[in-house]
Amino acid sequence: MTLTEMLASKPPAQxxxxxxEEIRLRLEKDSSRLVVVDDDPTGTxxxxxxxxxxxxxxxxxxxxxxxxxxxxYVSTNSRAYPEAEMRGFSRELGKNLQAAxxxxxxRVLLASRSDSTLRGHYPSEIDALLEGYGEExxxxxxxxxxxxxxxxxxxxxxxxxxxxxQMLMAGETExxxxxxxxxxxxxxxxxxxxxxxxxxxxxxxxSLSLETLREKGSSGAxxxxxxxxxxVPVILNAAAYEDIETAVMALAEAEEEGKKFVYxxxxxxxxxxxxxxxRPLLTAAELxxxxxxxxxxxxxxxxxxxxxxxxxxxxxxxxxxxxIELDVNRVASGGEAARAEARRAAxxxxxxxxxxxxxxxxxxxxxxxxxxxxxxDFGGRVMKALCDTVRAVSVQPSFVVxxxxxxxxxxxxxxxxxxxxxVAGQIAKGVPxxxxxxETQWPGVHYVVFPGNVGNDHTLKxxxxxxxx
Numbered sequence: 001m002t003l004t005e006m007l008a009s010k011p012p013a014q015x016x017x018x019x020x021e022e023i024r025l026r027l028e029k030d031s032s033r034l035v036v037v038d039d040d041p042t043g044t045x046x047x048x049x050x051x052x053x054x055x056x057x058x059x060x061x062x063x064x065x066x067x068x069x070x071x072x073y074v075s076t077n078s079r080a081y082p083e084a085e086m087r088g089f090s091r092e093l094g095k096n097l098q099a100a101x102x103x104x105x106x107r108v109l110l111a112s113r114s115d116s117t118l119r120g121h122y123p124s125e126i127d128a129l130l131e132g133y134g135e136e137x138x139x140x141x142x143x144x145x146x147x148x149x150x151x152x153x154x155x156x157x158x159x160x161x162x163x164x165x166q167m168l169m170a171g172e173t174e175x176x177x178x179x180x181x182x183x184x185x186x187x188x189x190x191x192x193x194x195x196x197x198x199x200x201x202x203x204x205x206x207s208l209s210l211e212t213l214r215e216k217g218s219s220g221a222x223x224x225x226x227x228x229x230x231x232v233p234v235i236l237n238a239a240a241y242e243d244i245e246t247a248v249m250a251l252a253e254a255e256e257e258g259k260k261f262v263y264x265x266x267x268x269x270x271x272x273x274x275x276x277x278x279r280p281l282l283t284a285a286e287l288x289x290x291x292x293x294x295x296x297x298x299x300x301x302x303x304x305x306x307x308x309x310x311x312x313x314x315x316x317x318x319x320x321x322x323x324i325e326l327d328v329n330r331v332a333s334g335g336e337a338a339r340a341e342a343r344r345a346a347x348x349x350x351x352x353x354x355x356x357x358x359x360x361x362x363x364x365x366x367x368x369x370x371x372x373x374x375x376x377d378f379g380g381r382v383m384k385a386l387c388d389t390v391r392a393v394s395v396q397p398s399f400v401v402x403x404x405x406x407x408x409x410x411x412x413x414x415x416x417x418x419x420x421x422x423v424a425g426q427i428a429k430g431v432p433x434x435x436x437x438x439e440t441q442w443p444g445v446h447y448v449v450f451p452g453n454v455g456n457d458h459t460l461k462x463x464x465x466x467x468x469x
Contacts, residue, residue, distance in 0.1 A: 117170060
């Protein structure tokens with residue numbers, strides 16, 4: 001079934017907003033700041049003109065508040081860490097956030113941005129952030145819809161659109177079989193019960209349905225939100241931006257009446273809650289790029305990334321790309337063998353760039369059959385080797401593309417030394433482009449954060465074409 005067929009029996013989408021600027025002005029009037037704690041950097045895939053911070057010291061958060069910008073991101077990369085470690089730094093972040101905000105008399109709207117295919121540390125990440133922040137909300141808004149990547153929530157079921165336009169329940173996709181964050185339920189009420197291990201029963205979970213949002217509007221949604229108590233999960237059904245706009249208007253009204261919510265969401269919700277207007281995709285001409293060979297680093301292991309790499313290599317003219325496989329078997333145990341493999345790959349990248357080729361460094365495509373801590377430890381060693389490779393490249397590329405959420409944050413922070421970055425916009429649908437600062441390995445170079453599960457088979461090629469010519 002297609003999205004059009006699925007929505008045929010639903011009321012039409014409609015919004016009471018004239019523009020999202022109303023939401024932004026409301027934030028600024030209330031001395032509020034929307035702080036987005038991002039579990040990998042792909043959460044910037046719908047926004048523009050904002051800053052991303054790579055650490056959460058009280059000093060850094062204070063600097064972010066002092067810039068008087070209504071929205072900013074803090075990238076934690078929590079999805080790459082075991083739960084115990086994630087809890088520790090999430091509590092610290094929450095504590096520092098409260099201290100910095102209280103010192104300036106600001107109200108914080110806290111968003112925990114995570115994966116639109118339901119992977120990540122839920123509910124423990126929200127729990128840890130709130131433990132540190134010292135506040136219990138009335139409700140937790142669950143808003144995983146990401147239209148740019150074909151993710152929709154309809155009748156409380158989360159759907160993923162495949163390449164042919166057919167809608168699949170999220171629990172039936174490859175994402176649900178994630179070695180560390182797998183799940184079986186597609187109905188989000190049942191998913192909550194599954195992920196919270198019965199702490200919240202499906203019958204206790206509240207829901208903003210499409211029927212409520214589209215027929216009763218913000219007043220109907222507000223009535224449901226006012227019923228929230230004790231941190232109850234609230235599912236936001238959404239199949240269009242108008243649905244999220246109606247829900248956000250209701251949220252703003254409920255919050256002004258004293259209700260407290262935190263948001264566990266994908267990037268579409270942040271776009272609306274932060275009052276971001278739509279803008280066209282970025283172009284190389286607009287960015288003022290001098291087209292030339294770039295560096296692509298691919299660590300994402302999902303099938304979509306593998307197909308995009310295959311398409312990139314097949315479509316290129318002879319000698320256009322330097323394909324460099326980073327052998328995960330050589331880096332699996334760490335140590336000198338891993339360092340030697342990174343040096344070899346970096347040398348190949350340098351040679352390719354000197355020859356005018358875009359260097360594409362990618363990890364072996366096979367996925368190891370491991371789970372939990374073993375999977376994360378193995379992934380950590382592979383990621384370290386990929387970052388070591390990027391750091392050892394001596395020829396400056398014209399641009400850098402990092403493929404995969406965890407890959408992009410680690411290469412930014414560890415490989416390139418990014419402390420904060422400016423999000424200029426999107427270079428493709430759901431694919432953000434950052435401008436790197438003076439503290440980085442290659443100041444001024446444009447950095448593309450390319451999620452592993454976004455785009456069709458040709459999108460990576462199209463991005464490289466646009467940036468490199």
